[in-house]
Amino acid sequence: xxxxxWLRADRLPHIYCAGCGNGTVINCTLSAxxxxxxxxxETVFVSGIGCSSRAPxxxxxxxxxxxxxxxxxxxxxxxxxxxxxxxxxxxGDGDLAAIGGNHFIHACRRNIDLTVVCMNNQIYxxxxxxxxxxxxxxxxxxxxxxxSQEPAFDLCELASAAGANFVSRWTSFHVxxxxxxxxxxxxxxxxxxxxxxxxxxxxxxRRNRFRQVMDQVEYFKxxxxxxxxxxxxxDEGLPIPADAILLGDLIRRDxxxxxxxx
Amino acid sequence: xxxxxxxAEGALAAGCRFFGGYPITPSTEIAxxxxxxxxxxxxxxxxxxxxxxxxxxxxGASWTGARAMTATSGPGFxxxxxxxxxxxxxxxxxxxVNIQRGGPSTGQPTMSAQADMLQCRFGSHGDxxxxxxxxxxxxxxxxxxxxxxxxxxRFRVPAFLMADEIIGHMRERIEIPDSVPREERKPxxxxxxxxxxxxxxxxxxxxxxxxxxxxxxxxxxxxxxYPCATSPSLHEDLVKRLVAKVESxxxxxxxxxxxxxxxxxxxxxxxxxxxxxxxxxxxxPDERIGxxxxxxxxxxxxxxxxxxxxxxxxxxPEQNLGQMAREIERHTCIPxxxxxxxxxxxxxxAELKKAVEAWR
Ligand SMILES: Cc1ncc(C[n+]2csc(CCOP(=O)(O)OP(=O)(O)O)c2C)c(N)n1
Ligand code: SF4
Ligand SMILES: [Mg+2]
Numbered sequence: 001x002x003x004x005x006w007l008r009a010d011r012l013p014h015i016y017c018a019g020c021g022n023g024t025v026i027n028c029t030l031s032a033x034x035x036x037x038x039x040x041x042e043t044v045f046v047s048g049i050g051c052s053s054r055a056p057x058x059x060x061x062x063x064x065x066x067x068x069x070x071x072x073x074x075x076x077x078x079x080x081x082x083x084x085x086x087x088x089x090x091x092g093d094g095d096l097a098a099i100g101g102n103h104f105i106h107a108c109r110r111n112i113d114l115t116v117v118c119m120n121n122q123i124y125x126x127x128x129x130x131x132x133x134x135x136x137x138x139x140x141x142x143x144x145x146x147x148s149q150e151p152a153f154d155l156c157e158l159a160s161a162a163g164a165n166f167v168s169r170w171t172s173f174h175v176x177x178x179x180x181x182x183x184x185x186x187x188x189x190x191x192x193x194x195x196x197x198x199x200x201x202x203x204x205x206r207r208n209r210f211r212q213v214m215d216q217v218e219y220f221k222x223x224x225x226x227x228x229x230x231x232x233x234x235d236e237g238l239p240i241p242a243d244a245i246l247l248g249d250l251i252r253r254d255x256x257x258x259x260x261x262x
Numbered sequence: 263x264x265x266x267x268x269x270a271e272g273a274l275a276a277g278c279r280f281f282g283g284y285p286i287t288p289s290t291e292i293a294x295x296x297x298x299x300x301x302x303x304x305x306x307x308x309x310x311x312x313x314x315x316x317x318x319x320x321x322g323a324s325w326t327g328a329r330a331m332t333a334t335s336g337p338g339f340x341x342x343x344x345x346x347x348x349x350x351x352x353x354x355x356x357x358x359v360n361i362q363r364g365g366p367s368t369g370q371p372t373m374s375a376q377a378d379m380l381q382c383r384f385g386s387h388g389d390x391x392x393x394x395x396x397x398x399x400x401x402x403x404x405x406x407x408x409x410x411x412x413x414x415x416r417f418r419v420p421a422f423l424m425a426d427e428i429i430g431h432m433r434e435r436i437e438i439p440d441s442v443p444r445e446e447r448k449p450x451x452x453x454x455x456x457x458x459x460x461x462x463x464x465x466x467x468x469x470x471x472x473x474x475x476x477x478x479x480x481x482x483x484x485x486x487x488y489p490c491a492t493s494p495s496l497h498e499d500l501v502k503r504l505v506a507k508v509e510s511x512x513x514x515x516x517x518x519x520x521x522x523x524x525x526x527x528x529x530x531x532x533x534x535x536x537x538x539x540x541x542x543x544x545x546x547p548d549e550r551i552g553x554x555x556x557x558x559x560x561x562x563x564x565x566x567x568x569x570x571x572x573x574x575x576x577x578x579p580e581q582n583l584g585q586m587a588r589e590i591e592r593h594t595c596i597p598x599x600x601x602x603x604x605x606x607x608x609x610x611x612a613e614l615k616k617a618v619e620a621w622r
Contacts, residue, residue: 008477011488041473046322057477057489062470064325065479065489066318067348073315077322077330078470080306081280085326085471106311 003034008060015054019213021172021198025119026055028175028196029088032182036086043086046075048100051126051200052092052119069099072107075114079259083113086186086261093120093134097153101133108162111190111257117182118155118193121200129203140207155195160251165190167251171197171220174247181249190257197245220245265403265430266333269359269423270295272407273331275442278357279305280330282319284312284338287371288427289361292333313338317345321354325478327469329411333359335427337368339378340385346420347386348480350504353418353457353465355447357410360422361430362581364605373606374427376533377582382422383560389501391508394422394560395517396532400434406557412445413515417508418464424559426581428534428608450474458485463507509561516563518556520570525552527621528573529614530590532556535579538609542618545611551618559586564593575621577601579609 007030016022033043043061047053049068056063066074071089079087096104096118107114123141124130131141131148134155138147159167166188170178178196185192199205199216210216225240227248233240263271270292273281281296293309300307306323310316316332323330334342339360349356362378364370378385382394393413395406407423414421450456450466456476459465468474481489482497490496521543527550529539536555543553552570567576567590576598578587584600591598601617603609 010486040475042471044470057479060475062325062468062475063477064322064470065477065481066321067344067480070314070318070345073310073318074322076308076310076315077280077282077319077324078326079322080308080319081323081328081330082326082471102311103315106315 003030006030006033006040006060008058011058014058016051017202019199019201020051021121021200022052022055022119024172024175025117025178025196025198026058028179029117029182030059031179032186033088035183036186038086042084043088044078045088045090046071046078047090048092048095049126050092050095050124052090052121053095055090069095070103071095072100072103072114072116076107076110076112076259079112079114083259083261087114088186089114089116091116091118092125093118093122093155094124094132097133097155097158105158105162108159108164108191108193111163111165111255113189113191113257113259113261115182115185115192116194118195119198120155120195121198121204123200123204125200125203129207141204156193156250159193163191163255164193164251165253165255165257166192166249168193168249169195169197169245169247171224171245171247172199173217173220174224177247184249188252189260190255263400263433263436264291265397265400265425265432266291266361267295268400268403268436269333269407269425269430270299271438272404273357273411274299274303275404275438276329276408276411277444278329278331278411279303280320280323280328281305281307281332282310282323282330283316283332283334284310286335286338288363288430289333289335289359292359292361313341314345317342317349317356317358320356321345321349321352324354324356325470329415331357331359333361335361335363336365336378339381343385347388347390349420350386350390350392351480352478353504354420355414355418356420357407357414358420358422359407360424362424362426370606372427374534375581375604376424376426377585377604379424379559379582379585382424389505391505392420392422392560393417393508393515393558394424395557396424396559397429397557398533398536398555399429400432401436402557403429404436404438408442409517412443415447416445416464417511418447418467419508424533426533455485456487457483459503459507463503463510512561512563513565515558516566517558518554518563518566521553522549522551523569524572525550525570526572526574527618528552528554528570528576530554530556530576530578530586532559532586533581535581535609538611538614539579541611542614546615562589567594575599577617579603579614
């Protein structure tokens with residue numbers, strides 16, 4: 001791993017629980033950044049609040065760990081004021097889609113040149129497992145003790161509808177694919193959104209019948225279905241399983257973007 | 263020129279190159295003027311989706327080294343509170359303008375007030391200190407905006423221009439100087455810890471993109487900038503320093519005007535009520551009526567009160583129920599009499615004159 005010198009070694013060990021999926025996403029992201037050949041001094045990581053948002057603190061670049069939900073608004077200021085900086089945002093499902101939902105749709109609409117990696121564990125990890133906007137219908141959390149009665153957000157559909165140039169979804173099982181898509185996102189001017197479904201054994205898995213860490217990773221593997229395959233099934237009039245997780249690059253386009261390096 | 267335009271011109275003269283905000287009466291002219299002017303000087307104007315995003319974008323821009331500002335009024339000011347605390351905790355220089363209107367809530371969008379003076383000082387959670395200036399003329403909208411930028415840069419704190427609607431919308435002739443004083447934020451010495459402060463309690467600024475590799479967080483952090491949120495002594499030391507770097511400079515940066523220092527009955531003002539007091543003094547030339555007018559309101563310099571050794575009462579006309587009067591009361595043994603007049607009605611010279619006579 002050539003990118004290990006991007007890690008802030010003097011801050012280790014990290015706060016993540018054993019078996020947490022966030023570390024995988026950090027690795028994939030740094031690997032993608034490394035492929036870009038970017039220098040540390042021209043790269044900035046920004047985040048909000050949550051387990052996922054702690055990631056920038058473990059990376060050796062300039063980084064801004066902001067307030068809950070607001071990372072994209074801070075990142076917008078950084079990127080607009082200095083488009084020469086490469087700005088990458090780490091966020092969580094609660095951070096991005098609940099308290100930060102408005103900033104999310106507007107950052108997509110502006111198509112500002114950021115790469116946003118959302119670690120979607122379908123739960124509020126940091127605060128002990130409350131329901132989030134992506135908690136699946138019927139899933140258990142500390143605030144949905146009888147099963148969530150709210151329909152969940154599809155973050156990628158949201159980003160696509162709001163105007164992001166690049167939208168992709170993978171999981172912590174799909175390390176190579178996730179890395180490749182983050183790399184694509186870094187290359188594409190405009191707003192790139194990569195959703196990474198991750199296991200949170202501590203606050204999601206153990207309440208939702210994933211007794212072992214690997215049970216949920218296995219679930220990602222068996223339930224993931226490539227977007228191309230989903231389209232083929234649809235075209236052939238065949239059913240797509242209701243619990244399928246649509247994977248792959250979902251949108252790639254060239255809308256006018258803001259804050260692109262001059 | 264209109265007060266709000268003078269504020270925007272002051273910001274441009276001070277080198278402001280980033281404005282992020284959201285429109286709200288009676289501050290909108292500042293955003294509009296910046297939208298027209300900033301692109302012409304290589305700056306960035308961005309209308310954000312709300313005031314939370316406005317102040318967030320300003321803080322982000324500031325970390326790239328830009329002088330950055332936002333402008334708002336009551337409802338937007340309330341939305342900014344969490345990120346104001348973030349700017350304090352991360353020691354981010356930034357300027358916030360509040361053209362105050364009647365509250366609470368949507369209140370009186372077009373009427374003047376001074377009712378956010380305590381919110382500006384205490385509105386975000388936790389203990390902290392900030393700098394706030396209050397202009398009483400269009401000329402001061404220009405001058406004190408420049409000053410707000412310089413103080414924000416020097417102390418690495420949010421600096422507020424707490425104007426009221428009257429001053430924001432008033433039109434007066436002003437003089438714009440060829441150049442204005444400019445203080446730079448002190449850069450971080452190479453190799454130094456990013457949040458270690460020297461004698462002045464203000465650490466050097468590790469601008470993003472310069473290779474410092476700094477981690478900036480709103481969590482309680484050590485001198486490396488690393489989160490450490492469970493040590494009582496570390497937290498106490500950090501918060502005490504953040505407060506002390508501003509409060510210990512309060513006499514140094516004090517900015518006020520004195521009229522008739524031998525007076526026994528003394529008005530204390532800031533912002534537009536000062537104009538009415540000046541009218542009273544103009545109509546009744548009488549050395550027994552004094553006037554202390556604060557241009558810099560926070561940190562409050564209690565030494566200013568000593569300019570009036572013979573004072574037997576302080577009369578405090580404000581467009582609120584007595585917000586700064588409370589602060590003055592803490593620092594003196596003589597009576598402090600709030601003279602509230604708000605809702606958009608102004609103090610009249612006659613009523614202020616009457617207030618003086620009650621103390622004769
Ligand atoms: C304004 C505000 N409200 C609430 C919180 C408490 N809080 C901290 S993290 C969090 C949820 C984080 O969930 P998510 O973004 O999904 O991150 P995860 O921990 O799951 O990675 C909440 C509600 C806060 N810090 N700030
Ligand atoms: S609570 Fe969940 S998301 Fe947070 S570190 Fe533990 S496993 Fe990871
Ligand atoms: Mg989460």
